[in-house]
Amino acid sequence: MTTLKELTQHNHELAEQHPFTKLLLGGRVTSGIYATYLANQLLQYQVLENCSSHLLQDLPNIQRSDLIFDDLLELGEPVIIFNSTKLYCSHVKSLTDHQLWAHIYTKHMGDLYGGQLIKTKVPGSGHMYSFENRKELISSLREKLDISMATEANKCFELTINLFDDIAHEYNIQ
16 A cells, blocks of 8 residues: 555655755754754744644644744854745645645654754754654654645645755755
8 A cells, every 4th residue: 555655755855865954964064054944944833833733732742833943042043034935834824734734744754753863963952853752643643644645745845845945055055
């Protein structure tokens, strides 16, 4: 049986192979670049979590916005907000509940899995990647997903890659 993970694998790999992601995972990202990334993530997560707050009620502690804000404050760096973030936020505001789950899957599941490595590589505390009940959240989130979300999950990956492109262009990351 085909899974949502399999249906989004190509875009997931593109995101993982992006020069910005390699910088991040390589532990070479500066606090200024990371702060800009966090600021853009903060806006995206705030909109996503506000639009889906009614969906997240039975997933305690999955929300990341406050933790991203704390991480951003800790760095205390000036940031740039990119048009790709504005486009993402506008897109999310137009989604149905079903489509919102695809974005929750892409962003939050990424934090639950890949975020565990990222938090060891970034400047600051990386609180956004800390979960009190990680295994339970993964299990509960999986129950909400189905393969019909693949198109929107792939769109989320594409919008995320657009942000990575903006960061790479701004900071000359190759």
